Amino acid sequence: MKRSKEKSSPTFPSNPYSVARWSGATGSETEEETQIRLQTMQDAINVSRGIDMMLQESKRDMDRRKKGVKILLLGQSESGKSSVLKTFAPKHFESERPIWKIVIQLNIIGSIKTILEALKEEYEPDDLSSTPVDISPNSPLKTLRRMRLGLSPLFFIESNLLKILSPECSDSRDMTVQAGNGWKMLLKTKRNPFLSGNNSSVRRRSQAVLGQENDPSSVLVGQRDDIISLWQNSETQEILNRRRPLFRDQPGFFMDDIARIITPDYVPSDHDIIRARLRTTGIEEYRFVVENTSGLNADFYITDVGGSRSQRASWAPFFDDVQAILFLAPLAFNQMLDEDRRVNRLEDSLNLWKDICGNRLLRNANLILFFNKRDVLAATLAAGFQVRKFVPTYGDLPNDVPHATKYFKEKFRVYHKKYSSDSRPFICHETSAIDIKAMSVLLTGVREAILRQHLRDGDML
Numbered sequence: 001m002k003r004s005k006e007k008s009s010p011t012f013p014s015n016p017y018s019v020a021r022w023s024g025a026t027g028s029e030t031e032e033e034t035q036i037r038l039q040t041m042q043d044a045i046n047v048s049r050g051i052d053m054m055l056q057e058s059k060r061d062m063d064r065r066k067k068g069v070k071i072l073l074l075g076q077s078e079s080g081k082s083s084v085l086k087t088f089a090p091k092h093f094e095s096e097r098p099i100w101k102i103v104i105q106l107n108i109i110g111s112i113k114t115i116l117e118a119l120k121e122e123y124e125p126d127d128l129s130s131t132p133v134d135i136s137p138n139s140p141l142k143t144l145r146r147m148r149l150g151l152s153p154l155f156f157i158e159s160n161l162l163k164i165l166s167p168e169c170s171d172s173r174d175m176t177v178q179a180g181n182g183w184k185m186l187l188k189t190k191r192n193p194f195l196s197g198n199n200s201s202v203r204r205r206s207q208a209v210l211g212q213e214n215d216p217s218s219v220l221v222g223q224r225d226d227i228i229s230l231w232q233n234s235e236t237q238e239i240l241n242r243r244r245p246l247f248r249d250q251p252g253f254f255m256d257d258i259a260r261i262i263t264p265d266y267v268p269s270d271h272d273i274i275r276a277r278l279r280t281t282g283i284e285e286y287r288f289v290v291e292n293t294s295g296l297n298a299d300f301y302i303t304d305v306g307g308s309r310s311q312r313a314s315w316a317p318f319f320d321d322v323q324a325i326l327f328l329a330p331l332a333f334n335q336m337l338d339e340d341r342r343v344n345r346l347e348d349s350l351n352l353w354k355d356i357c358g359n360r361l362l363r364n365a366n367l368i369l370f371f372n373k374r375d376v377l378a379a380t381l382a383a384g385f386q387v388r389k390f391v392p393t394y395g396d397l398p399n400d401v402p403h404a405t406k407y408f409k410e411k412f413r414v415y416h417k418k419y420s421s422d423s424r425p426f427i428c429h430e431t432s433a434i435d436i437k438a439m440s441v442l443l444t445g446v447r448e449a450i451l452r453q454h455l456r457d458g459d460m461l
């Protein structure tokens with residue numbers, strides 16, 4: 001019989017698959033080849049099941065996302081979007097303190113560079129031959145040169161860190177990171193207990209970069225006294241006031257805190273972390289689950305974007321199913337955009353607001369406007385900056401916070417009325433994103449209101 005013949009054949013061992021056409025058997029394989037073939041088939045089945053599971057999981061994720069509340073943070077660069085996000089998800093702070101410490105140290109290195117540049121302009125102008133220069137041992141020029149030499153290891157470390165963290169930039173003041181957690185993996189050190197990434201190349205790079213030699217802490221601590229006396233020097237202050245009048249208002253300004261920060265055991269506080277400056281590029285969506293006051297769990301998806309002009313084209317794909325936009329508009333009437341020094345920040349914010357109000361993809365989304373950096377506005381006015389110098393139409397209105405805020409609010413309201421659909425209310429809040437407590441209260445209220453509306457719209461209440 002055929003069966004028994006096959007059974008007894010030396011080249012066709014007793015194997016139910018060996019005769020089945022679909023099995024891939026060649027008819028002349030050895031026992032070993034059969035085993036390999038079966039194993040290969042099993043591997044393929046496993047891969048296929050894995051893909052099935054992933055597809056199911058991704059469908060579940062998509063269904064879940066569909067039902068969730070989607071919030072988009074929009075606004076120009078430096079408006080405070082990532083800061084608001086930090087307050088939305090504060091639990092990250094605890095595990096991320098060592099990472100933010102390095103960002104804060106890089107912010108300080110950037111500030112030191114700004115100070116040294118201003119002093120160089122003062123004491124070491126390009127054309128030294130035409131300027132009488134005092135180079136006696138205690139002259140400011142000698143001190144400046146000594147200082148620069150002493151701090152040079154810091155700039156070396158800065159450049160090494162940037163190569164990894166922000167390869168496009170050579171200066172920590174322009175440091176930009178890709179949205180998401182990838183950059184945080186790069187800043188986890190061997191000594192850092194949170195190093196647990198699966199991405200081996202990231203892990204290798206992070207171990208390579210954050211050895212002792214690339215940690216700014218020891219150089220900063222070693223130069224602590226010099227840095228403090230440089231900052232506290234009255235001549236430095238006078239030169240900065242004259243040559244860099246907006247220095248103190250720059251994001252990531254920690255110079256008033258250096259005595260506290262430049263210590264061997266420094267651990268950033270929540271307030272330090274919220275004040276750290278790191279530019280975002282790209283888009284990142286975060287999911288978190290919230291139990292609302294009615295005891296229902298809801299998925300929130302909050303998307304942070306890069307706000308500089310070159311980044312804005314990538315926002316649109318996130319517009320079609322979003323429930324709410326939190327639009328951040330700092331009332332920076334005296335500042336220009338970094339990416340185009342001819343454009344006033346406030347004017348840019350207004351134009352962006354106009355585009356968002358009139359965008360048809362967003363016609364069903366709630367718009368919530370945050371006039372952010374209220375504290376900066378107060379400090380700017382207190383420093384004597386006159387609104388009417390930058391905004392001639394401001395006229396003779398009093399140069400104070402309530403009048404300035406009311407005036408600019410009206411401008412945003414007019415655009416809202418003109419470009420938004422009739423049914424959309426004008427909702428705005430004056431905020432200071434670095435005031436974590438006040439911001440958390442406000443964001444909880446905003447979140448609840450968005451959720452209630454979302455449930456109403458979905459007929460779930």
Ligand SMILES: Nc1nc2c(ncn2[C@@H]2O[C@H](COP(=O)(O)OP(=O)(O)OP(=O)(O)O)[C@@H](O)[C@H]2O)c(=O)[nH]1
Pocket residue numbers: 075076077078079080081082083084251252274275276277278279280281305306307308372373374375376431432433434435
């Ligand atoms: N003083 C003050 N600083 C703020 C406020 N909001 C944000 N900042 C600071 O401004 C800087 C920029 O804030 P981010 O949240 O990074 O700005 P962003 O909108 O995410 O900017 P991009 O990522 O470039 O689009 C950070 O250093 C913040 O700490 C505020 O209300 N007051």
Ligand SMILES: [Mg+2]
Pocket residue numbers: 081082083278279280304305306307
């Ligand atoms: Mg950001």
